[in-house]
Amino acid sequence: MKQKYERPSIKKMNTGFMNKFGTRTDFDPVKEISGVSIKSLIADYGSPVFVLSEKQIRKNYQSAARSFKTRYPKVQFAWSYKTNYLNAVCKIFHQEGSWAEVVSGFEYHKALGNGVAGNQIIFNGPDKKEADLILAIENHSSIHIDHFDELYQIIRICEQIDKKAKVAIRVNFDTGTYPIWDRFGFNYENGQAWTAINKIISAKNLVLTGLHCHIGTFMLSTSAYAVAANKLCELAMRCKVELQNPIQYLDLGGGFPSTNTLKGAYLPGVDTVPSVEEFADAITNTILSFGFTADELPLLILECGRVLIDDAGYLIGSVVANKRLSDGRRATIMDFGINILFTSNWYDHKISVAQEAGQYTEDTVLFGPLCMNVDVVRESITLPLLEPKDNVVVHKVGAYNMTQWMQFINMRPAVVLIDQNAKCHLIRKPETLEYLEMMEQLPDYLK
Structure with missing residues (x-):
C-alpha cells in the first residue's frame, strides 16, 4: 500500500549566543530603520516617535x-x-x-x-x-x-x-x-x-x-x-x-x-x-x-x-534617567510608557540600543515616565548600561499601539512612514495642547 506523502517542513530557529535562560543575548546596536538613521529620525520628529516601514x-x-x-x-x-x-x-x-x-x-x-x-x-x-x-x-x-x-x-x-x-x-x-x-x-x-x-x-x-x-x-x-x-x-x-x-x-x-x-x-x-x-x-x-x-x-x-x-512598526525612545531600587535592581526611566506602548502589557518586546555600548550588562527594569506604578515597559531585561539621552528601539509595535494608545500625562507622539525609497513621511502629527483643548468648552461663569 502506498504511503501517504507528507510535505517536509523547515522551522527557523533563533540562533546566537545563549544567556543562562537559554535565549539569545543580542546587543548589536540598531542604528537605522529601512535605510534611515535613528539619529536623523529623532532630530526631525522628536523622541519618542513611532516608525512604520x-x-x-x-x-x-x-x-x-x-x-x-x-x-x-x-x-x-x-x-x-x-x-x-x-x-x-x-x-x-x-x-x-x-x-x-x-x-x-x-x-x-x-x-x-x-x-x-x-x-x-x-x-x-x-x-x-x-x-x-x-x-x-x-x-x-x-x-x-x-x-x-x-x-x-x-x-x-x-x-x-x-x-x-x-x-x-x-x-x-x-x-x-x-x-x-x-x-x-x-x-x-x-x-x-x-x-x-x-x-x-x-x-x-x-x-x-x-x-x-x-x-x-x-x-x-x-x-x-x-x-x-x-x-x-x-x-x-x-x-x-x-x-x-x-x-x-x-x-x-x-x-x-x-x-x-x-x-x-x-x-x-x-x-x-x-x-x-x-x-x-x-x-x-x-x-x-x-x-x-x-x-x-x-x-x-x-x-x-x-x-x-x-514587525513593520518600531518605537524609538530616549533614556530619561537611571536609579537604584530598594532591592538593588537597576532601573531605567524612558520617555515612553504604557500610555503609548499598550502592548507592553502583553509582550516582552525586544528592545535594542541605538548606539555603541559597553560590554558590561546588567538586569534592568524599564519604567515609563508616567506617575503610575504600573508604568512598566519591561519588568526584567538584560541591557548594556545606558546614559540619559541614549536611544533605544522597541521592535514589533505596529499592531494596536496606534489605535489603543491614550493621551495621559504625556501627549501622543508623531508617526512616521518610511517609504520603499527610504524617504520619510509624517503620517500623524505629534499632539499639541491646542489640539487637546479643541473639544473643551469653558462655561461663562468660569471665564
Whole structure:
C-alpha cells in the first residue's frame, strides 16, 4: 500500500549566543530603520516617535497572500482597521488588494474615505448604530450579525427603507482552546447559529451570503482553525442541502500571532509561533477535503491584522534617567510608557540600543515616565548600561499601539512612514495642547 506523502517542513530557529535562560543575548546596536538613521529620525520628529516601514508591510502582505493563494483558489484578505487605522497604513493594504474589515461606524466611514467600495467592506462588531447599518445596506456591504437584537433591527430597517441587506452571521464554537470566545456571535453547539440562519432565510429582505468566525487573538494553535473551518463547512453544507441557500464565502477572521514574545513565555516568539503557511495548511486542507465540488468552493476571507503589521512598526525612545531600587535592581526611566506602548502589557518586546555600548550588562527594569506604578515597559531585561539621552528601539509595535494608545500625562507622539525609497513621511502629527483643548468648552461663569 502506498504511503501517504507528507510535505517536509523547515522551522527557523533563533540562533546566537545563549544567556543562562537559554535565549539569545543580542546587543548589536540598531542604528537605522529601512535605510534611515535613528539619529536623523529623532532630530526631525522628536523622541519618542513611532516608525512604520512600508517595505515590510508590503512584504508581509504579499507573503501571507501567497501562502493562502497557492493552496486555495479563491482567497480575499480584508485589512483589520482596528489593528491600525491610520489612513496611510490602510491605503497601503488596499493598494495590495485588501478589502476593509471594520467594527464601528467611524471605521466604516474611514474605509469609504480611503476609497474602498461598499461591497468590499465587511462590517463586524456588536454595536452597529442604526445610521451606520442603513449606510452599509445602501452601499451593499456585508453585515456580520452578532446577536438576535441586531438581526431584528436589520429586518426592521430593511422594511422601512425597502432594501435588501447582504448579511452573514458570526458563529462561536468550541475549537479545543480555552477560554472559548463565546461572547460574540451565535453558538454552534447549542443550535443558536442554526436558529439565526433559519430566521435570516425566512426574512424576505435579508440575503445570507456568508458565515464568519473569529476564535481568538494571538492564537498559537493551527488545529483550532481546522476545527473552526470544519464547523463552518458543516453549516454551509446544511444551508445548501436543507435550505437551498448556497454560502458564497467563509470568513475565518484573524487572530494569527506575530513573532512577539508573550509575557511569561519560556521561549521567544520567533521559535514558538506557527507560521502563516502552517495556518494556511490547516484552514485550506480542511475546506478542500470537506466535499465541496470545484464550482461550489466558497470564497475564503481572512481578516488578518497583527501578523501583517506588527514587525513593520518600531518605537524609538530616549533614556530619561537611571536609579537604584530598594532591592538593588537597576532601573531605567524612558520617555515612553504604557500610555503609548499598550502592548507592553502583553509582550516582552525586544528592545535594542541605538548606539555603541559597553560590554558590561546588567538586569534592568524599564519604567515609563508616567506617575503610575504600573508604568512598566519591561519588568526584567538584560541591557548594556545606558546614559540619559541614549536611544533605544522597541521592535514589533505596529499592531494596536496606534489605535489603543491614550493621551495621559504625556501627549501622543508623531508617526512616521518610511517609504520603499527610504524617504520619510509624517503620517500623524505629534499632539499639541491646542489640539487637546479643541473639544473643551469653558462655561461663562468660569471665564
